[in-house]
Amino acid sequence: MPRIYLDYNATTPLDPSVLEEVTNILxxxxxxxxxxxxxxxxxxxxxxxxREYVKSFLDAGNSGEIIFTSSGSESINLGIIGxxxxxxxxxxxxxPHIITSRVEHHAVLNTFKxxxxxxxxxxxxxxxEFGGLLLDDLKSAIKENTxxxxxxxxxxxxxxxFPLKQIFEEVKKIKGDIIFHSDLVQVIGKSYxxxxxxxxxxxxxxxxxxxxxxxxxxxxxxxxxxxxxIIHGGHQERGLRAGTENIGGIVSIAKGLNVxxxxxxxxxxxxNNLGSIFLDKLFYxxxxxxLNGHPVNRLKNTINISFDGVKSETLLFNLDLYGVxxxxxxxxxxxxxxxxxVLKAHGYDAKRIESAIRFSIGRFTTExxxxxxxxxxxxxxxxxxxxx
Amino acid sequence: xxxxxxKIVAVAMSGGVDxxxxxxxxxxxxxxxxxxxxxLISKDLNSSSGLKTCCSTEDIIDAKRxxxxxxxxxxxxxxxxxxxxxxxxxFVSEYLDGKTPNPCILCNCVxxxxxxxxxxxxxxxxxxATGHYARITKNKIGRYFLLKSKDLAKDQSYVLYxxxxxxxxxxxxxxxxxxxNQTRKIALDAGFNEISDKKDSVEICFxxxxxxxxxxxxxxxxxxxxxxxxxxxxxxxxxxIGEHNGIFNYTVGQRKKLGISSKNPLYxxxxxxxxxxxxxxxxxxxxxxxxxxxxFNFINTEDKKRLQEMKITAKIRYSSPNYNCRASICNDGSIxxxxxxxxxxxxxxxxxxxxxxxxxxxxxxIK
Numbered sequence: 213m214p215r216i217y218l219d220y221n222a223t224t225p226l227d228p229s230v231l232e233e234v235t236n237i238l239x240x241x242x243x244x245x246x247x248x249x250x251x252x253x254x255x256x257x258x259x260x261x262x263r264e265y266v267k268s269f270l271d272a273g274n275s276g277e278i279i280f281t282s283s284g285s286e287s288i289n290l291g292i293i294g295x296x297x298x299x300x301x302x303x304x305x306x307x308p309h310i311i312t313s314r315v316e317h318h319a320v321l322n323t324f325k326x327x328x329x330x331x332x333x334x335x336x337x338x339x340x341e342f343g344g345l346l347l348d349d350l351k352s353a354i355k356e357n358t359x360x361x362x363x364x365x366x367x368x369x370x371x372x373x374f375p376l377k378q379i380f381e382e383v384k385k386i387k388g389d390i391i392f393h394s395d396l397v398q399v400i401g402k403s404y405x406x407x408x409x410x411x412x413x414x415x416x417x418x419x420x421x422x423x424x425x426x427x428x429x430x431x432x433x434x435x436x437x438x439x440x441x442i443i444h445g446g447h448q449e450r451g452l453r454a455g456t457e458n459i460g461g462i463v464s465i466a467k468g469l470n471v472x473x474x475x476x477x478x479x480x481x482x483x484n485n486l487g488s489i490f491l492d493k494l495f496y497x498x499x500x501x502x503l504n505g506h507p508v509n510r511l512k513n514t515i516n517i518s519f520d521g522v523k524s525e526t527l528l529f530n531l532d533l534y535g536v537x538x539x540x541x542x543x544x545x546x547x548x549x550x551x552x553x554v555l556k557a558h559g560y561d562a563k564r565i566e567s568a569i570r571f572s573i574g575r576f577t578t579e580x581x582x583x584x585x586x587x588x589x590x591x592x593x594x595x596x597x598x599x600x
Numbered sequence: 601x602x603x604x605x606x607k608i609v610a611v612a613m614s615g616g617v618d619x620x621x622x623x624x625x626x627x628x629x630x631x632x633x634x635x636x637x638x639x640l641i642s643k644d645l646n647s648s649s650g651l652k653t654c655c656s657t658e659d660i661i662d663a664k665r666x667x668x669x670x671x672x673x674x675x676x677x678x679x680x681x682x683x684x685x686x687x688x689x690x691f692v693s694e695y696l697d698g699k700t701p702n703p704c705i706l707c708n709c710v711x712x713x714x715x716x717x718x719x720x721x722x723x724x725x726x727x728x729a730t731g732h733y734a735r736i737t738k739n740k741i742g743r744y745f746l747l748k749s750k751d752l753a754k755d756q757s758y759v760l761y762x763x764x765x766x767x768x769x770x771x772x773x774x775x776x777x778x779x780x781n782q783t784r785k786i787a788l789d790a791g792f793n794e795i796s797d798k799k800d801s802v803e804i805c806f807x808x809x810x811x812x813x814x815x816x817x818x819x820x821x822x823x824x825x826x827x828x829x830x831x832x833x834x835x836x837x838x839x840x841i842g843e844h845n846g847i848f849n850y851t852v853g854q855r856k857k858l859g860i861s862s863k864n865p866l867y868x869x870x871x872x873x874x875x876x877x878x879x880x881x882x883x884x885x886x887x888x889x890x891x892x893x894x895x896f897n898f899i900n901t902e903d904k905k906r907l908q909e910m911k912i913t914a915k916i917r918y919s920s921p922n923y924n925c926r927a928s929i930c931n932d933g934s935i936x937x938x939x940x941x942x943x944x945x946x947x948x949x950x951x952x953x954x955x956x957x958x959x960x961x962x963x964x965x966i967k
Contacts, residue, residue: 526722529675533634533724547660548639548678599722 213535216581216588220421220574221368221398221514222539226464227423227575233467234425234460245457246448259457262466266430269469270415271406276434279449280462284397284418285319287431290453291393291414292323292362294439296332299359301440309333310360311353313345314557315372318542320362320395321553333357341558343372343505351382360391365399365415369541369554369570370505371514373403377410391437397421401472402511403480413437419461423575424468428461479575486582487512487573493586498593504555504568515571516555518564522596525549527569527589530596534588538571608632609727609772610720612712613674615662617796618731621786622774626729627670635667635674636720638711640683641806666792677719679711686710688806692819695812698873699949700851701965702759702918703804709762717767727772732756734960735776736768744768746899748958751779758918761953761963762897813849831876833860836869836885844878847871853886853945871948887942891916893935893952893964903961904929912961916943916952927954935964 217225237258243251245259259280266278281287292310299308310327312320314336324334335353338346345363354361361383366373380392393414399405401422407415413434420426433439433452445454472479494501500520519527524540528549531538541552555565571585611623613635627633637660660676667674687706694701717728733749734757744765748755763771775783787796807815833842842860844850849857854868858880867886870879898904907929913922914937924940937952946966953963 523722525678526719529673529723532673532675547664547674547676548680549676550678595724596722 214584216536216585218536218538218571218573218577218581218585220577221371221570221572223420223426224401224423224574225576226425227468227471229471230424230464230467234464237463238460241459245459246446255457255459258459259462262462265466266469267432269473270432271408272432273408274435275407275411276432276437277450279431279433279452280457280465281429281431281449281453282427282458282461283429284317284395284416284421285429287416287418287429288317288319288362288393288395289323290439290442291416291431291433292320292360293327293442294452295360295391295393295414295437296327297440297442298438300330300332302438306357307331307333308359309335309355309357310362311335311337311350311358312362313337313339313350313364313374315339315343315367315369315554316362316364317368317395317397319397320364324362339372339557341560342507343367343370343554343558344509345374345379347379347382350379351386354383354386354390358387358390360393362393362395364395364397365405366403366511367505367514367554368398369514369552370516370558371398371511371572372506373509373511375509376412380410380412398511398514400469402483402513404476407432414439419465419468422468422472424464425461428458428465430465483573483575483577484512486577486579487515489579490571490573490582490586491515493582494589497586497590502564504558504560504564513573516568517571518560518568519593520563520567520597521600522567522593524567524569526596527567527592530592531569531588534592536585536588538569540569606632607727608634608723608725609729610634610636610723610725611729612716612731613637613663613666614731615659615666615795616731616798616800617787617792618733618775618783619663620666620731620790620792620795621778621783622729622731622772623666623672624670624786624790625774626772627672631727633670633672634720634723634725635663635672636716636723637663637674637676638683638716639676639678639680640687640711642680662795666795669791675723677716679715682715683707683711686715688819691804692816694949695816695848696820696873697949698847698871700947701949702951703806704759704918705762705951708759713760713763713767713771717770721770727770729772729774731775732760732773733776734760734773736771736773743900746960747776748955748960749773749776754780757955757960758915758951758953758963761899761951761960763899764897765900768899813846816848817846831878833858833878833880836879836881841880847873847876847878850878852947883944886945888946889939889942891937891946891952892930892967893937894967896933896935896962896964898962899960903956907935907961910956910961913955914939914952915955916946916966917950922955925954934967 241255243255245255263278296308312324328334337350363379365376383390391413394412396415396417400417415432419428441452443454448454502518504516528540541549551565555568609626609631613619623633623635664674687703691701691703720728733754735747737745737747746763748757784796829846831844832840833844835841850868850871852868855865858866860866864882866880868878869881869885907927914925915922923943925937927935927937930936948966950966951963952966954961
């Protein structure tokens with residue numbers, strides 16, 4: 213049976229040229245980048261070249277620095293906790309307030325929860341039924357002690373894109389010294405982004421969402437933004453992230469972005485077009501379905517659909533048996549699916565949330581895959597509806 | 601033994617040796633096998649009781665490892681909400697009512713053979729298999745019966761008395777004909793060395809430290825239940841001889857931790873929830889030759905008609921022997937059991953299960 217992989221928002225397969233590059237590095241660069249002799253220097257240069265490449269990809273110029281980490285989650289933790297702790301160190305008498313949205317990834321939400329336990333005040337801003345951020349609520353939530361706002365670029369579950377530029381500018385108009393962090397994990401590789409366009413203070417992303425290795429990520433820190441490290445030890449990564457660098461992972465990020473950039477317009481056009489075809493075929497082929505999230509302002513690769521009268525967990529398992537990989541909500545360590553906090557925040561009823569599945573396509577998805585998937589989904593949905 | 605079959609069997613996998621061997625056996629027989637694990641309890645509840653549970657992440661990962669190794673799909677089904685309302689909450693409220701429930705019976709009845717069975721049907725599976733030691737047989741005219749396992753020392757039919765002939769048709773117990781050593785060997789031969797060494801689970805999975813009272817207290821406080829605390833301990837003559845710290849700390853037959861000095865050992869004879877009293881007596885007072893069962897389930901409904909004539913035995917708790925007895929149906933539908941000889945520690949809230957030889961007639965909850 214074929215395997216049709218429709219879960220690119222969860223992770224992407226490694227691009228062959230990234231694999232080739234990483235294999236070469238792992239074979240030929242055994243040194244510790246901190247070492248003072250030749251092997252060390254060679255490894256050091258690789259990392260610094262990768263850093264420069266990432267900066268140029270983001271149009272960062274000399275505006276700030278890239279810190280390599282182990283993941284999107286670590287980058288987010290470092291950005292949010294690091295900035296908040298640094299503030300608390302410098303302003304011991306003031307209790308900081310931080311704001312995010314209800315539809316963020318758990319990496320952000322649980323970092324906020326963690327900071328609550330350290331006495332930090334938090335506000336969670338909601339979204340409307342299309343997943344659009346309630347910008348007026350965000351603006352009115354800003355207080356005298358608000359020091360950081362974290363708003364994602366695009367939602368991992370629905371693909372809904374937030375108008376980052378507008379949000380950023382409105383926030384800065386109200387209080388210029390607020391540190392604006394954005395989780396760009398789903399943006400990089402699926403959409404265009406430039407720091408020239410939106411001069412964020414902090415942003416996080418993850419290699420394995422754009423065909424690089426799992427276990428590597430990066431945080432961009434604008435000059436002047438004060439960050440405390442959360443991993444302590446050596447002076448690696450400008451003193452902000454101790455631990456011998458993951459050279460293979462770091463190089464894979466740069467190479468992944470390089471592959472992306474070389475063919476960006478064509479690739480995004482193709483994937484967006486394919487996503488639209490997928491959506492059309494689903495709506496044409498299956499009755500009683502609803503698109504979740506924003507109908508227009510969305511990553512076209514991401515299709516989050518509720519199927520009337522079907523339990524998403526059961527449909528997922530059936531699709532797996534047909535060879536189709538997709539996902540729903542978020543899975544715990546053991547793999548049990550729990551209800552999506554993102555769709556809850558949209559105000560959808562329980563049935564719509566319980567029947568929602570996310571399909572996400574990418575570089576290696578073909579139109580044939582889409583056709584196979586649509587017929588498998590149809591088969592599964594009809595079977596489950598007949599059983600009810 | 602190879603059955604040419606395109607039938608799909610879902611095996612409920614706990615990560616233990618019995619369910620793992622069950623999956624191997626069915627796969628070798630030629631069925632299409634899928635593994636399913638129930639996610640019953642979250643880390644939060646775990647940490648509130650301070651310990652791991654049998655359905656912990658580690659066990660589910662073990663189940664997944666087994667499935668990947670034998671090349672079958674594995675799905676984790678989230679049944680946390682149902683487990684909380686159907687098993688834990690009912691366990692707690694029974695305990696607060698002075699009863700000593702057996703949550704494994706509820707879990708098997710509601711979680712596995714009702715909810716999970718429905719869920720695996722939705723997956724397209726024809727049968728649900730579990731690693732229970734019990735047997736299902738079919739006679740010439742197509743009637744299904746539940747029997748004790750071949751290895752009587754391992755028999756688990758006691759916890760399965762809520763099954764019905766209707767769902768027996770959709771259930772398999774692949775290790776029911778084996779003894780534990782044979783099961784272990786199958787797991788070993790399949791390469792599951794570590795799993796074959798796992799100990800049998802003998803405790804209530806969500807109270808692994810056996811501190812039921814502590815668990816009940818914690819759950820009640822969490823749910824801000826109004827549980828009565830201190831009360832009186834009386835003897836059978838109605839005289840007050842001590843104080844207790846909440847009836848949920850006691851079970852019938854309990855001898856330790858009563859906090860009363862007496863020349864003869866004292867036992868809990870009765871727990872009176874309405875008076876918030878513990879009644880204690882001597883060992884002789886703990887014997888009775890009669891009990892009443894409510895919510896009785898007949899596996900084969902025609903046994904109901906001939907119950908009175910049948911020569912039967914009863915088990916009054918999981919580990920009890922089979923006692924000879926007779927049974928009759930009362931006007932209100934409850935079942936009255938009269939034992940040939942008096943039996944010790946009949947505990948309200950526990951289940952009693954009736955057998956005719958190795959066949960399970962059914963069971964109910966002791967009033």
